[in-house]
Structures are given as structure tokens and as C-alpha cells.
Amino acid sequence: MRMHDFSGRRFLFLLGSTRAGGNTEALAQQAAAQLPSDAEQHWVRLAEMQLPAFTDVRHDGDGSYPPPTGHARTLLDATLDATDLVIASPLYWYSVSTPTKQYLDHWSAWMRVPGVDFRARMAGRTLWGVTALAGADHSDADPLVGTLARTASYMRMDFRGVLLASATRPGQIAADQDAALRAKAFFTP
Incomplete structure (x- = not known):
């Protein structure tokens, strides 16, 4: 099996757990360990970013949002800098975790910040989970x-x-050999 050509790629690992060092994070680390050294890796723990509550103002006034500040700006910049986004979220009530959902909700705002062109700039990037x-x-x-x-x-x-x-x-993933094999092959074609 041949590895993708990841030279020049920038991976943003978005850790969505409310607990540091959980099984999802460990699984993501196992997969990331298989990436070549010239593939950049940036890791962000979403629960530590303290995003403001998302408010939908699409139908107020002109529907635009102000430029984000603080942690929201940090996440926007990191997202736009990445070629590959890896959402590492444990399964919470059959879907993504609260920090992950809040991050994705902010994409709705970023698409409507004048001059950011978020949706157009995200086109062609790669999303992994x-x-x-x-x-x-x-x-x-x-x-x-x-x-x-x-x-x-x-x-x-x-x-x-x-x-x-x-x-x-916590730590149970270490005993799952099948998961370890899937992690080794995850970033391959």
C-alpha cells in the first residue's frame, strides 16, 4: 500500500472531546503517527478554545457577521491555513461532541463575514473524521x-x-489491535 503524497500538506487535528487524552485522541495520534515527517500537524483542543455561543443572525439586517475575535479568530485562521482537517470527536448521543458542533456552527458565521470567502476557500480541502x-x-x-x-x-x-x-x-483503545491496524492504514489510498 502506497501512502498519499502529503508533501506540503498541513493537517489540522481538531480534538472535540471534553476530556484530554481520551480514546478518540489516542486513535487520532495513532493515525497521525503514520503521516510522513514533511506533513505538518497542528493539534487544537476545541474544549479549551472557549468559543462564544453561536447566534444565527443570517436574517437580521444584511445577514453578515462581524469578523471573529479571540479564540474564534484563532480557529478561523487555523482552519483556513490547513489543507486537511481531521475532526476527532468521540460519539456523543450519536453525533459529534458539543465542542465540535459549536466549532462547525461557527462555520455558518464565517461564511458570512465580508471579505473572508470562507466557503469558497474551503472548497477542495480534505475532511477526515x-x-x-x-x-x-x-x-x-x-x-x-x-x-x-x-x-x-x-x-x-x-x-x-x-x-x-x-x-x-479511558485507555481502552490501546488494547484494540483492529483499531490500531485501521489507524495505520487510515491516511492511505
């Missing part, structure tokens, strides 16, 4: 996978799928 879930039935993650797939489609991004693994208690 990583999640750990309780239980062996990976179809429970279908809503999460659907959220990411539809997001990529709407933004005209290349969706490369979701690396799935079953793990509940």
Missing part, C-alpha cells in the same frame, strides 16, 4: 459520519471517511 464509540456496532456512528460527509459536500471538500473504533473507558 476519527471517533471512538461505546459498543461494537459502528452503525451507531452513522449520524456522526453523515454530519461530516454532508458538511464536506456542502463546502465542496473531499471527504475521506471516518476512522472508527470501539472503546469506552
Whole structure:
């Protein structure tokens, strides 16, 4: 199996768990360890970014949003700098975690900030997902996978799928050899 040509690629790993060092993060790290050294990696823990609550003002006035500030600006800049976004969110109630959902909600605002051209600039980038879930039935993650797939489609991004693994208690992912094999092959064609 041949690795993608990742030279010049910039991976943004967006950690969506509310717990540091969880199974999803460990799984993402296993997959990231397979990337070549010339593929940049930037890791962001979304729960530490303290984004403001998202307010939908699309139908107020001209529908534009002010430029983001603080952590929202940091995330916007990091997102636009990345060629590849890896959403690493544990499965929470059959979908993405609260910090991940809040981050994606802010995309709605960023698309409407004058001069940012967020949607147009995201087109052609690559979106990946990583999640750990309780239980062996990976179809429970279908809503999460659907959220990411539809997001990529709407933004005209290349969706490369979701690396799935079953793990509940912290550290449990380390014993899952099948997940480790899937992680090693995740960033391959």
C-alpha cells in the first residue's frame, strides 16, 4: 500500500472531546503517527478554545457577521491555513461532541463575514473524521459520519471517511489491535 503524497500538506487535528487524552485522541495520534515527517500537524483542543455561543443572525439586517475575535479568530485562521482537517470527536448521543458542533456552527458565521470567502476557500480541502464509540456496532456512528460527509459536500471538500473504533473507558483503545491496524492504514489510498 502506497501512502498519499502529503508533501506540503498541513493537517489540522481538531480534538472535540471534553476530556484530554481520551480514546478518540489516542486513535487520532495513532493515525497521525503514520503521516510522513514533511506533513505538518497542528493539534487544537476545541474544549479549551472557549468559543462564544453561536447566534444565527443570517436574517437580521444584511445577514453578515462581524469578523471573529479571540479564540474564534484563532480557529478561523487555523482552519483556513490547513489543507486537511481531521475532526476527532468521540460519539456523543450519536453525533459529534458539543465542542465540535459549536466549532462547525461557527462555520455558518464565517461564511458570512465580508471579505473572508470562507466557503469558497474551503472548497477542495480534505475532511477526515476519527471517533471512538461505546459498543461494537459502528452503525451507531452513522449520524456522526453523515454530519461530516454532508458538511464536506456542502463546502465542496473531499471527504475521506471516518476512522472508527470501539472503546469506552479511558485507555481502552490501546488494547484494540483492529483499531490500531485501521489507524495505520487510515491516511492511505
